[in-house]
Amino acid sequence: MIPVHLVIAPILIPLATGAFMLFFEDREHRLKTILSLASVIGLVIVATLLVIRVNSGEGPAALVYLLGNWPVPVAIDLVGERLSTLMLLVTALLALPALLFATDRWQGAGPHFYSLFQFLLVGINGAFLTGDLFNLFVFFEVMLAASYGLLLHGGGLPRVRSGMHYVGVNLVASLVFLVGIAMVYAASGSLNMAEIALRAESMQGFDRPVLNVGIAMLGLAFLVKAGMWPLGNWLVPAYSAAAGPVAAIFVMLSKVGIYALLRLALLVPSDGIAFGARVMFIGGAITMVIAIIGVLAAQSMKRAGAYFILMSSGTLLATFGLSRPETTAGGLFYLVSSTLALGAFFFIVDVLDRERDGASDVIAVTAEAYGDREDVAEEEVGSLMPGGVAILAVGFGLLAMVLIGLPPLPGFLAKFAILTSAFGPITEANDPAIVRPAILAGLLVLSGFAGLLTLSRMGIRTFWQPVEPLSPRITIRETAPILFLLALLVILVIRAGPAMDLFRATAEDLHHQTRYLDAVFAAEPAPSARDGGR
Amino acid sequence: MELVIALAIGVLTASGVWLILRPRTYQLVIGLALLSYAVNLFIFSMGRLRVNAPPILADGKHVDLSAYVDPVPQALVLTAIVISFATTALFLVILIVSRGLTGTDHVDGREPDR
Numbered sequence: 170m171i172p173v174h175l176v177i178a179p180i181l182i183p184l185a186t187g188a189f190m191l192f193f194e195d196r197e198h199r200l201k202t203i204l205s206l207a208s209v210i211g212l213v214i215v216a217t218l219l220v221i222r223v224n225s226g227e228g229p230a231a232l233v234y235l236l237g238n239w240p241v242p243v244a245i246d247l248v249g250e251r252l253s254t255l256m257l258l259v260t261a262l263l264a265l266p267a268l269l270f271a272t273d274r275w276q277g278a279g280p281h282f283y284s285l286f287q288f289l290l291v292g293i294n295g296a297f298l299t300g301d302l303f304n305l306f307v308f309f310e311v312m313l314a315a316s317y318g319l320l321l322h323g324g325g326l327p328r329v330r331s332g333m334h335y336v337g338v339n340l341v342a343s344l345v346f347l348v349g350i351a352m353v354y355a356a357s358g359s360l361n362m363a364e365i366a367l368r369a370e371s372m373q374g375f376d377r378p379v380l381n382v383g384i385a386m387l388g389l390a391f392l393v394k395a396g397m398w399p400l401g402n403w404l405v406p407a408y409s410a411a412a413g414p415v416a417a418i419f420v421m422l423s424k425v426g427i428y429a430l431l432r433l434a435l436l437v438p439s440d441g442i443a444f445g446a447r448v449m450f451i452g453g454a455i456t457m458v459i460a461i462i463g464v465l466a467a468q469s470m471k472r473a474g475a476y477f478i479l480m481s482s483g484t485l486l487a488t489f490g491l492s493r494p495e496t497t498a499g500g501l502f503y504l505v506s507s508t509l510a511l512g513a514f515f516f517i518v519d520v521l522d523r524e525r526d527g528a529s530d531v532i533a534v535t536a537e538a539y540g541d542r543e544d545v546a547e548e549e550v551g552s553l554m555p556g557g558v559a560i561l562a563v564g565f566g567l568l569a570m571v572l573i574g575l576p577p578l579p580g581f582l583a584k585f586a587i588l589t590s591a592f593g594p595i596t597e598a599n600d601p602a603i604v605r606p607a608i609l610a611g612l613l614v615l616s617g618f619a620g621l622l623t624l625s626r627m628g629i630r631t632f633w634q635p636v637e638p639l640s641p642r643i644t645i646r647e648t649a650p651i652l653f654l655l656a657l658l659v660i661l662v663i664r665a666g667p668a669m670d671l672f673r674a675t676a677e678d679l680h681h682q683t684r685y686l687d688a689v690f691a692a693e694p695a696p697s698a699r700d701g702g703r
Numbered sequence: 704m705e706l707v708i709a710l711a712i713g714v715l716t717a718s719g720v721w722l723i724l725r726p727r728t729y730q731l732v733i734g735l736a737l738l739s740y741a742v743n744l745f746i747f748s749m750g751r752l753r754v755n756a757p758p759i760l761a762d763g764k765h766v767d768l769s770a771y772v773d774p775v776p777q778a779l780v781l782t783a784i785v786i787s788f789a790t791t792a793l794f795l796v797i798l799i800v801s802r803g804l805t806g807t808d809h810v811d812g813r814e815p816d817r
Contacts, residue, residue, distance in 0.1 A: 303779055310786045317793055329801050330812040333728070336794050337810070340735055341723065343790070344742045347783055351742075354776065355749040 173695065175222075176234040176249045178215045179257050179294040182208050187287030195276075201283045202272045208287060209265045212294075216258040223254050224671060230684040233300070233692035240694055242364045248300040248689060251675040252501075256297045256428055259505055260421050262657060263512045264290055266650030270516050271414035273646040278323040278412065285322070289315035289418065296425050300689060302350050302360045302387075305429065309346065309394075313339050316422060319415045320407060331406035338393065338403045346390035352383030363689035366436040366682055381444075384437055388445055391433075394426030395482045397452040398459050405463065408475040413519025416474070417512040423478055424508060427485050431497075434489075435679050442492040450490025450605055456483030457612045461619040470518040470631075473623055474511065477572055480616050481507040487609050488587050495593060497676035499586030502669060506579035506661060510571040513654035517565050520643050521631060557643040562632040564651050569624040571658060574617040579661040584613050586669065708748050715741035726815075728798040728808045732791065739787040743780050750776030 186208035190201050223232060231250035235241065249257075268286060276282045292312025299305050317339075321332045350360070356372070356379040357365045369380060389400070396404040404423070408416050434443040443449070460480035467473035481503070488500035571580035591606035661668055678684050715737050722734025750773035758774035760766055798808075805812040 303782070307782065307786070310790065314790060314793065317790075317797075321797070326804050326812070329797065329804055333794075333797050333801050333810065333812070336790075336797055337723070337731060337735075340787075340790055340794060341738070343787070344735075344738050347742045348745060350779070351746040351749040351776070354779075360775070 173232070173234065175215060175218060176232050176247050176298065177236075179212055179219075179261075179298065180247075180291055182211050182215070183287040183290040183294070187284040187291065190284045190287070191281070195280055195282075198276070202276075205268055205283045205287065206265075206272075209261065209268050209290075212261040212290065213258075213265055216254065216261045219249050219254040220258050220671075223249060223251055224674065230678055231688035233689055235692060235694055238694045241690055241692055242359065242361055244694075245304055246300040246361065246363075246689060246692065247298045248363075248685070249298060250685060250688065251671075251678045252428070252432070253297040255501070255505075255671070255675055256424070257294055259424075259508055260290065260293050260297070263421055263508060263654075264418060266516070266653045267414040267417045267512065269653075270417070270519075270647055270650040271412075273644050275323070275412050275414050279321070281318070282322055285315045285318045286418070289319060291315075293421060293425055297428060300362050302353060302362060302365070306343070306346055306350060309425075310343060312422065312425065313343070316419065319418075320411050322415055323412045327406075327410045331403075331410040334403050335407040342390045342393040345386055345393075349383045349386030349388075349390060352379055352386060354383075356380035356383060361689075362433070362436055363686050367686055367690075369437045380437070381439075384433060384444055387433060388430055388448075391426040391430040392452065392486075395423050395430065395486065396426075396456070396479050397482065397486055398456040401456065401479060401482070404479060405472060405475040408478060409469070409471040413515050413522075416471070416519075417515040420478055420508050420511045420515070423482050424485075424504060427482065427489075427504070430486075431489055431679065436682050436685065438682065443489065446490050446492040448490075449486045450609075453483045453486025453488070453490055454608055454612055456480075457487060457616055459483075461612075461616050464616075464619045464623050467623065469522075470627055471515070471522065473627065474514050474518055477507075477511055477514070477620070480620075481511065484587075484613065484616065487612070488591075491591060491605060491609070492680075493590065494676045494680040495590035495673070496587060497679060498669065498673040499583060499588075499590050501672040501675055502579070502586050503583035505668075505672075506571060506583050506658060509654050509657050509661075510568050510580065513564065513651050513658075514568050514572070516647065516651050516654075517561055517568070520561060520647060557648075558632065560643065560648055560651070562628070564655060565624075565628055565632065567655055567658070569620070569628060573620040573624065574613070577662055579658055579665070582662065582665055582669075584617070588613065704752055704754070705748075708744065708752065712741050712744050712748070715744070726809055726811075728801065728810055731810060732795060732798065735787075735791055735794070739783075739791070742787075743783055746776050746780050746783060750774075 186204055190204055193200060195201070219232070223230075231248050234247040234249070235244040236246065237244060264286075271282065271286070289312060292308050292310075292315060295308030296305055296312060299308060317332065317336050320335060321328050353365060354360055356376045357368045359365050359368065365380075369377070372380060393400045395401070408419055411419060430449070431443075434445055434449070437444050456479060460476050460483055463476035464473055464480065467476055484507075485500055485504055488496055488503065567578065571578045574580040574584045576582075588606075588610050591609055592603070719734045719736075719738030719741060722730045722737065725731065725734070753772040756770060756772040758772050758777055760771065801812055802808055807814055809815070
């Protein structure tokens, strides 16, 4: 039996670790490394336990933790159900390699890296767990405040310049978030998501439109985080300026916006489908188009990586915009696989960028246009590929396969799951319901093709025909995170069946919001010593 | 009173939006500050406007709740003020760093070409 307090552990562990580390100077590098790694490994264990517990099939659908032990609608609650525990696990599995990667080099590039990293995890985990709108806002702000510091980590003009836009846009988004919360409260008289959902069902008169506008405002704030066009123009410069491990964990940041959107849209459905499903679909589709153009036009690997984040956001929004449980399950598969793959991609790019100046990337893009190199290729025959390059090259190739969606890696399985379920219930070709799945299918294929073009061109110019000789010094602490994420992706293929069952059960829970409501309202305050005598 | 509050929120929001669309970083900060005042007033007014009604119950006995004003928006405003204050202060630091690195107070870090 798992103790009830385990639900709050994903918030408390990094909070305590991060705060404790503030007492020590950055010179205590070894101590901070050990503490941070212990904290993140603890998070992996806790998240795994929570996922196992929630999916064990016994007890209610969600673990509800009532803060302060107040009864249900009054208490601020933490809700660990299938989706939030799954997201916790993905966060922890991405945070572990990101932290390990950063210990080698990046942690020394600026003050308090370790504490900021832990506080970022507090914000992300809290945003996944909380069942209260205002708490969601607070955790968003914790997450953003830490991310402002991490984005600027390492300093330099590009980071400051894009950081200023990032902070400015997110401050405005936070204000929109607050307006949304106020309107939802005015309409429903509650900030508890479950109670809002319950009251929305029987809402009459002017309250319903006020609630709708309030949720739309909240959605706007979430979409800024997710980077939907036209709200996501800040994302690419900011993510491509961030340090490698920071960019890797920022991949999760955009998924927090998508998580919050999905949760709220399905808790307050209108006409049986997710709230704002059409906006999500159209916005997601346009974001995909922008990302396809961006990936094709990107002149550096890091920029391409940032556009891949945008592509993954767009795909997820469009997929969830169809608002069908089976498609959502495929979308969750895509979310997990693309998050892990993009994290590893940023590690590889970071190692490569260290060795090269930015110019060689541009040359790699434009070289074909000038038709060089035909004469010099002969003398390189027989030169061995150094071991470090081999690891990077194989890793790059495998990740490219995930991002493009080639079998047998999980990128393919995820896209396959999305497409089969999107077309599943439609039998006739002239059914009007086929339009949206058809658009999604076309964009998915196109995005894979754009990724194929860009990544194969970059891969050839980096590993096979380098513009300048490539001999990166890559240490074990930088190799291990890449291999770890690749191993996770391979496991996701081998255990695709059980994983898909998990995603399907998660999607079913999401689309039946009564399960969430029942679990929350069934929660009883724990009998305390004070009440025990009565 | 509703009209006065509504006008105040409207004027603050309009000025704030105009200022954050300006190209200078200082205008941006002032614009964000005005917008956050507007948002705080807005949250406050969402708890319905009442005059001379306390938000906190006198003692835990049976009381007439209609004599009290909703305390939740007031608590929310307090948190929102603190958070927007802190993040705006952080933003100021970035502005100063940017000013030092680029030598200009344009939000893009360089003067537009003329």
